[in-house]
Amino acid sequence: MKLRTILAPVAATVAFATPSLAEIIITDGYARASGIMAKSAAAFMTIQNTGESGDHLIDVISDAAKRAELHSHIESKDGIMRMVHVEEGFALPAGGVLMLERGGKHVMFMGLNKPFVNGESVTLTLVFRDAGEITVTVPVDLNRQNDAMTGNR
């Protein structure tokens, strides 16, 4: 368990590289902000666990913002969706997929250190309970349509 924690950051320096020891595959990542003046932004991706044991996404680290958090949306009693910080993170069952998507679970950047500019990229590190840290670089895509509306991934 500890061995992986040490090796993963070395193996995962290339965008979307799959660390040879990890059983976690991260694809289709992107980040977006509402505009050049935005103080916060979010990142979305597909996280797949091809291993035979369940894992748990417990934290996110990024120097793109003063704070990076794992967020989800919940619907309040009056039917309004709002974002919440999910401190316990998200389960990733064996053979399962964890979707970080618009209107759902996502990585939140709060207090951007510089504007998210379309076509540039953002590096973030996902911290898994067992697989350890996996760093990915995702493109900033301000034009991508809302997946929930288009059905696109």
Ligand SMILES: [Cu+2]
């Ligand atoms: Cu959020």
